[in-house]
Amino acid sequence: MLSLDKLQSTGKKATRDGFGAGLKAAGDQHDNVVMLTADLRGSMKSEDFINTYPDRFIQCGISEANMMGVAAGLATAGKIPVTTTFANFSTGRVYDQIRQSIAYSDKNVKICASHAGLTLGEDGATHQILEDIGMMRMLPGMTVINPCDYNQTKAAVQAIADHHGPVYLRFGRPSWPIFIPEDTKFEIGKALHLSEGSDVTIFATGHLVWKAVEAARQLAEEGISVDLINIHTIKPLDEEAVIASAKKTGAVVTCEEHNKYGGLGSAIAECLAKHHPTRQEFVATDDTFGESGEAEELLEKYGLGTKDVVAAVKRVLGK
């Protein structure tokens, strides 16, 4: 069992580095894993895979729509195609291609998307997608995963290669604390209980899990006990874990680097409204686009910092 004491940063690396390491491992495991990219091989940190398996690397140029179709064709023939580009170009730009050629056609394509959310930073709002979880979650049959650190991303890539069906895997650009122990098992659709608590539940995904860990430590000092749960798989949602924790604490905060509409917060609210209506606060962007800046500055400005998680907990507890 994990606990706040065990969740210490052991260094920093980007989740996209975790993707690169995971892809190499998945490639070692499955000789039908092929990687596609739309002119962003460097950003995807996948040189290890590409250098080891040059014949399984497909450069598609800046043609994301075609890349999704090519991936569907490769999957039809039994390959496990992994498409790679930024999250914005992996989803919004190619929604209909994913919808018809991949999701509706039940193709075993792994859509791996880096640079999601505000923490992409200086490139600004054109590239900082905050709607992608919502879009992908709406597609029937699509699995949606947003891992929280290097180790979890690496494990997630190996898990999705073993899993049959279309997957959206979302990760990011910045160097980020590594705090999930390397030997932690990654199970698609299974919530990861990070810390037992009794006063309030925090459900967190992606980069914001670290903010939630820091917030839980602060709250513990103030005598507030947090049941901290990492929802790395937003779809299918681990409803059993969500309901059990909501029943235990009676107050819920969701944390994500995404718009407040359509993402983790919405998924939790949909689940609890049906099974166990519970007070909820949303740490998410407030229906806005982002802007240029450094990752931490942006999280601060848009209400996704540690202090924002702490404040949301106090609001939901009426303190």
Added chain:
Amino acid sequence: MADIQELKKIASQVRRDIIREVYLCQSGHPGGALGNADLLVALYFEVMKHDPSFNMEAEGEDVFFLSNGHISPVWYSVLARSGYFPVEELKTFRAIDSRLQGHPTTHEGLPGVRVASGSLGQGVSVACGMALSKKMNGDDRTVFVLTGDGEHQEGQIWEAALFAPDKKLDNLVLIIDDNGQQIDGATKDVMYMGSFEDKYKAFGWDVQHMDGNNIEEVVTTLKKVQTKRNGQPTCIVMKTEMGMGVDFMMGSHHWHGKAPSKEQAETALNQLEETLGDFPAEGI
């Protein structure tokens, strides 16, 4: 060499199937379906090596993708007549609980269909993926994909047009149904398309031409390009007549997406010889 008379007989029955499919559900796209009957009969009954017991991965088989999915009635007829599923299932076209959806899909598990199509411009990319996979696997069979001329107004087609020559997909044959018609009118009036030959040549494709309603020429042309391996993908600009085989459906875009009345259906069927037996259906 193929028995051309035999293929013509099959094509006549396929055209009857198309009229009856769209008449029964009073919806669908007869015009383009009729225009492509000769092509699909040539592919499935003469040119392609394929197995109606249907294996999604198609290892060791030639593969056909339909990118302009709205002409599904012709594909369904040809698949059924080739043994992929029972011919009588054609009467369920576009009905509730059918595997024969308005636009083709894998979702209901219809044998012969490998990807959904209908939202235009996507099929060439998928065909590129299949052709690339065959290259990677050392499988020397050929991938055919049919697209519309109006469909070439979709940008994704041109992304795929760049991709295929870059990857030297000489096992890919792209066929453009150049019937000059689309929903809103003559293609030349909707959007000036210029020369497909010039465009595809400039992109690095090997370009051929054929009369898509001359089944002998279709067979000859397809067989010639099927085994060609010169490093270049092939584009065939195929002239067809929308509505071919039914006089009042030819020569305009009017029958792109419209079902015939009972009287019109009977007039059409009178122009098409029943050669293999109609599928059983009430009222027609």
